[in-house]
Amino acid sequence: MSPIRLVILALFFALTLAACSTAPPEGVRPVNAFDLNRYLGQWYEIARLDHSFERGMSDVNATYQLQEDGSVKVINRGYDTQRQAWKEAIGRALFIGDRSTASLKVSFFGPFYGGYHVIALDLQNYRWSLVAGPDRDYLWILARDKTLPAELREQLVSQAKALGFATDKLIWVEQKRAGTD
Template sequence: MIHARSVSRRLLMACVVACAGALAACASMEPPAGIPPVKAFDVSRYEGRWYELARLDHSFERGMTDVSATYQRQPDGSVRVVNRGFVAAKNTWKEAVGKALFTGDEQTASLKVSFFGPFYGGYHVAALDPDYQWSVVVGPDRRYAWILARTPQLPADVQKQIVAKMQSLGIDTQALIWVSHSRTDPKP
């Protein structure tokens, strides 16, 4: 005779294993197929403040302007990530603090970042200016992409080259949202 408690435990364990597998598949740390991360990456040169010039639309940034990301290397090898942006509908600044970890060697610009405890998402630098003045970042797939720069604006010819690079990677550049930077962030 099979006990109901034993069946319940087995069913619960099967559900836990299935959910864990589904979460692992959804939260891939690998870059999208055909988009290799930058090699010879120097995190010390990447540190500091970057302005978000363009992004693909996602609910966690919807309606935000004046978005920036600041990266700071920590003694344990992780990277502190502070994302800030202005939410016009609420007339307030919003900030999220996270932690990034390299997924392999530190010379490959492939990291995983978390803003919510144990849940990580892929963060891959797919293109990078030799002087670390702009970068193209992608997430776990081509629906997540950003153009970051050290300044709130780039020359039109440079911006055009970056967009062409993104197109060559299969990113829908027609869907890019160009971010305005007109406010002074009270937290530099």
């Protein structure tokens, strides 16, 4: 292979890896005093910013399971309204640093990881969370139940808006189909 092709290939891989950021967005801080064992289990997606991998999905939920090696198995499931079929993706999450800081990296595609940062959490009961990705294009409101009280939804949206997220573009996820439990 020619030296020029090697340089181009190296640049391609460097740019690809740089695109897979795991750090939280600038100015956004993950929750401290995080207890993974309390976070494990099933969460329902209440709202999200739109992305191709979830576009047209309703009844989305995520299940987190601790693995023997200390990693977390992530099972994302949702109903594709266009195809009228359930879809599932299985990934792996690892803490980026201290396990008491809610900052993880998640991969659904081999060696490529993206950030998963819990930026607000019901620390008393672990009933709801606000999750950001590696930049302000990724945001989820999750809950243990299929709905959240309006006052709490508004509080989380206000908090996300103050952090610079485009909350006017949130998609409110329907949770009506059986089979998401």
